[in-house]
Amino acid sequence: MEVTVARYAGFCPGVKRAVRMVEETLKNVESEVYSLGPVIHNPQVVASLEARGLKTLPEDGAAWEGMDLTGAHVIVRSHGIPPDQLEYLRHMGASMVDATCPTVKKAQRAAMRLVGEGYKLFVVGNADHPEVKAILGHVGGDAVVIKEIQELKDWWEGWPRKVRKVGLIAQTTVDLLMFRSLVDGLINEVPELIREVMELKIINTLCRNTLARQAEALQLALVNDMVVVVGGRNSSNTEFLRRICEMAGTRVLKIETAEELGDPRLGGAVRVAVLGGASTPLSIVEEVRDRLSSR
Numbered sequence: 001m002e003v004t005v006a007r008y009a010g011f012c013p014g015v016k017r018a019v020r021m022v023e024e025t026l027k028n029v030e031s032e033v034y035s036l037g038p039v040i041h042n043p044q045v046v047a048s049l050e051a052r053g054l055k056t057l058p059e060d061g062a063a064w065e066g067m068d069l070t071g072a073h074v075i076v077r078s079h080g081i082p083p084d085q086l087e088y089l090r091h092m093g094a095s096m097v098d099a100t101c102p103t104v105k106k107a108q109r110a111a112m113r114l115v116g117e118g119y120k121l122f123v124v125g126n127a128d129h130p131e132v133k134a135i136l137g138h139v140g141g142d143a144v145v146i147k148e149i150q151e152l153k154d155w156w157e158g159w160p161r162k163v164r165k166v167g168l169i170a171q172t173t174v175d176l177l178m179f180r181s182l183v184d185g186l187i188n189e190v191p192e193l194i195r196e197v198m199e200l201k202i203i204n205t206l207c208r209n210t211l212a213r214q215a216e217a218l219q220l221a222l223v224n225d226m227v228v229v230v231g232g233r234n235s236s237n238t239e240f241l242r243r244i245c246e247m248a249g250t251r252v253l254k255i256e257t258a259e260e261l262g263d264p265r266l267g268g269a270v271r272v273a274v275l276g277g278a279s280t281p282l283s284i285v286e287e288v289r290d291r292l293s294s295r
Contacts, residue, residue: 010282014101082137114167125171149185220273231277238277
């Protein structure tokens with residue numbers, strides 16, 4: 001079996017930065033150290049950090065009632081945090097360590113700028129993703145989250161007032177094809193846009209590292225019999241990699257660790273590519289490569 005590992009494997013810069021900040025905080029402070037939800041979307045990395053003392057705060061703020069966070073350090077994970085949660089944790093006495101990915105911060109600033117300039121803001125992404133929740137928190141919820149063109153049509157049909165200015169950004173990790181299809185759909189499939197909207201402003205908030213991984217995923221899917229995508233099951237960027245390879249017509253196996261390689265779908269594959277999500281450590285990707293090479 002010929003095995004190729006993607007060039008863009010291992011932590012992305014934002015995840016690498018967040019993990020480093022957690023490690024430094026655990027090393028340098030004596031108080032309790034928490035992250036608000038999983039610091040990154042990889043259970044193996046989270047488990048390793050928890051073994052070294054990191055604790056995880058529930059994402060639902062109602063669960064913080066009665067907790068004593070005085071003097072504790074709370075990590076703002078790479079996905080960001082709504083400002084009201086940030087201030088509430090400070091009010092509870094916590095010292096905040098901001099590990100928000102710089103690219104995510106750019107998306108937050110873009111959202112605030114568009115809303116501040118009077119644009120009706122649409123965010124392409126998953127409304128349940130913590131990054132999108134943080135973006136919405138920075139604009140007081142004054143935005144519409146969409147992931148398919150029908151959602152956009154339904155919103156427009158149910159909105160009673162005319163819209164003169166539309167702004168569009170994206171969750172940083174959505175796939176480029178999804179973003180482009182919604183931009184095209186906004187222009188070509190929503191007739192109200194032509195009749196009502198005077199200004200359409202699109203700010204590209206997609207992560208460059210994520211785009212590079214997606215482009216490489218497509219290239220590898222086209223020249224291999226099978227692609228193994230390695231990453232946390234709760235990782236949206238890993239799922240987008242899987243979908244891109246599947247759309248190319250290539251067999252895809254999505255796993256978290258090398259222990260899952262007993263899957264019968266590997267049978268008959270001669271050329272296999274291994275991809276890793278942005279929060280997947282290179283060591284896990286290499287372990288998968290070694291296990292495949294030894295078959």
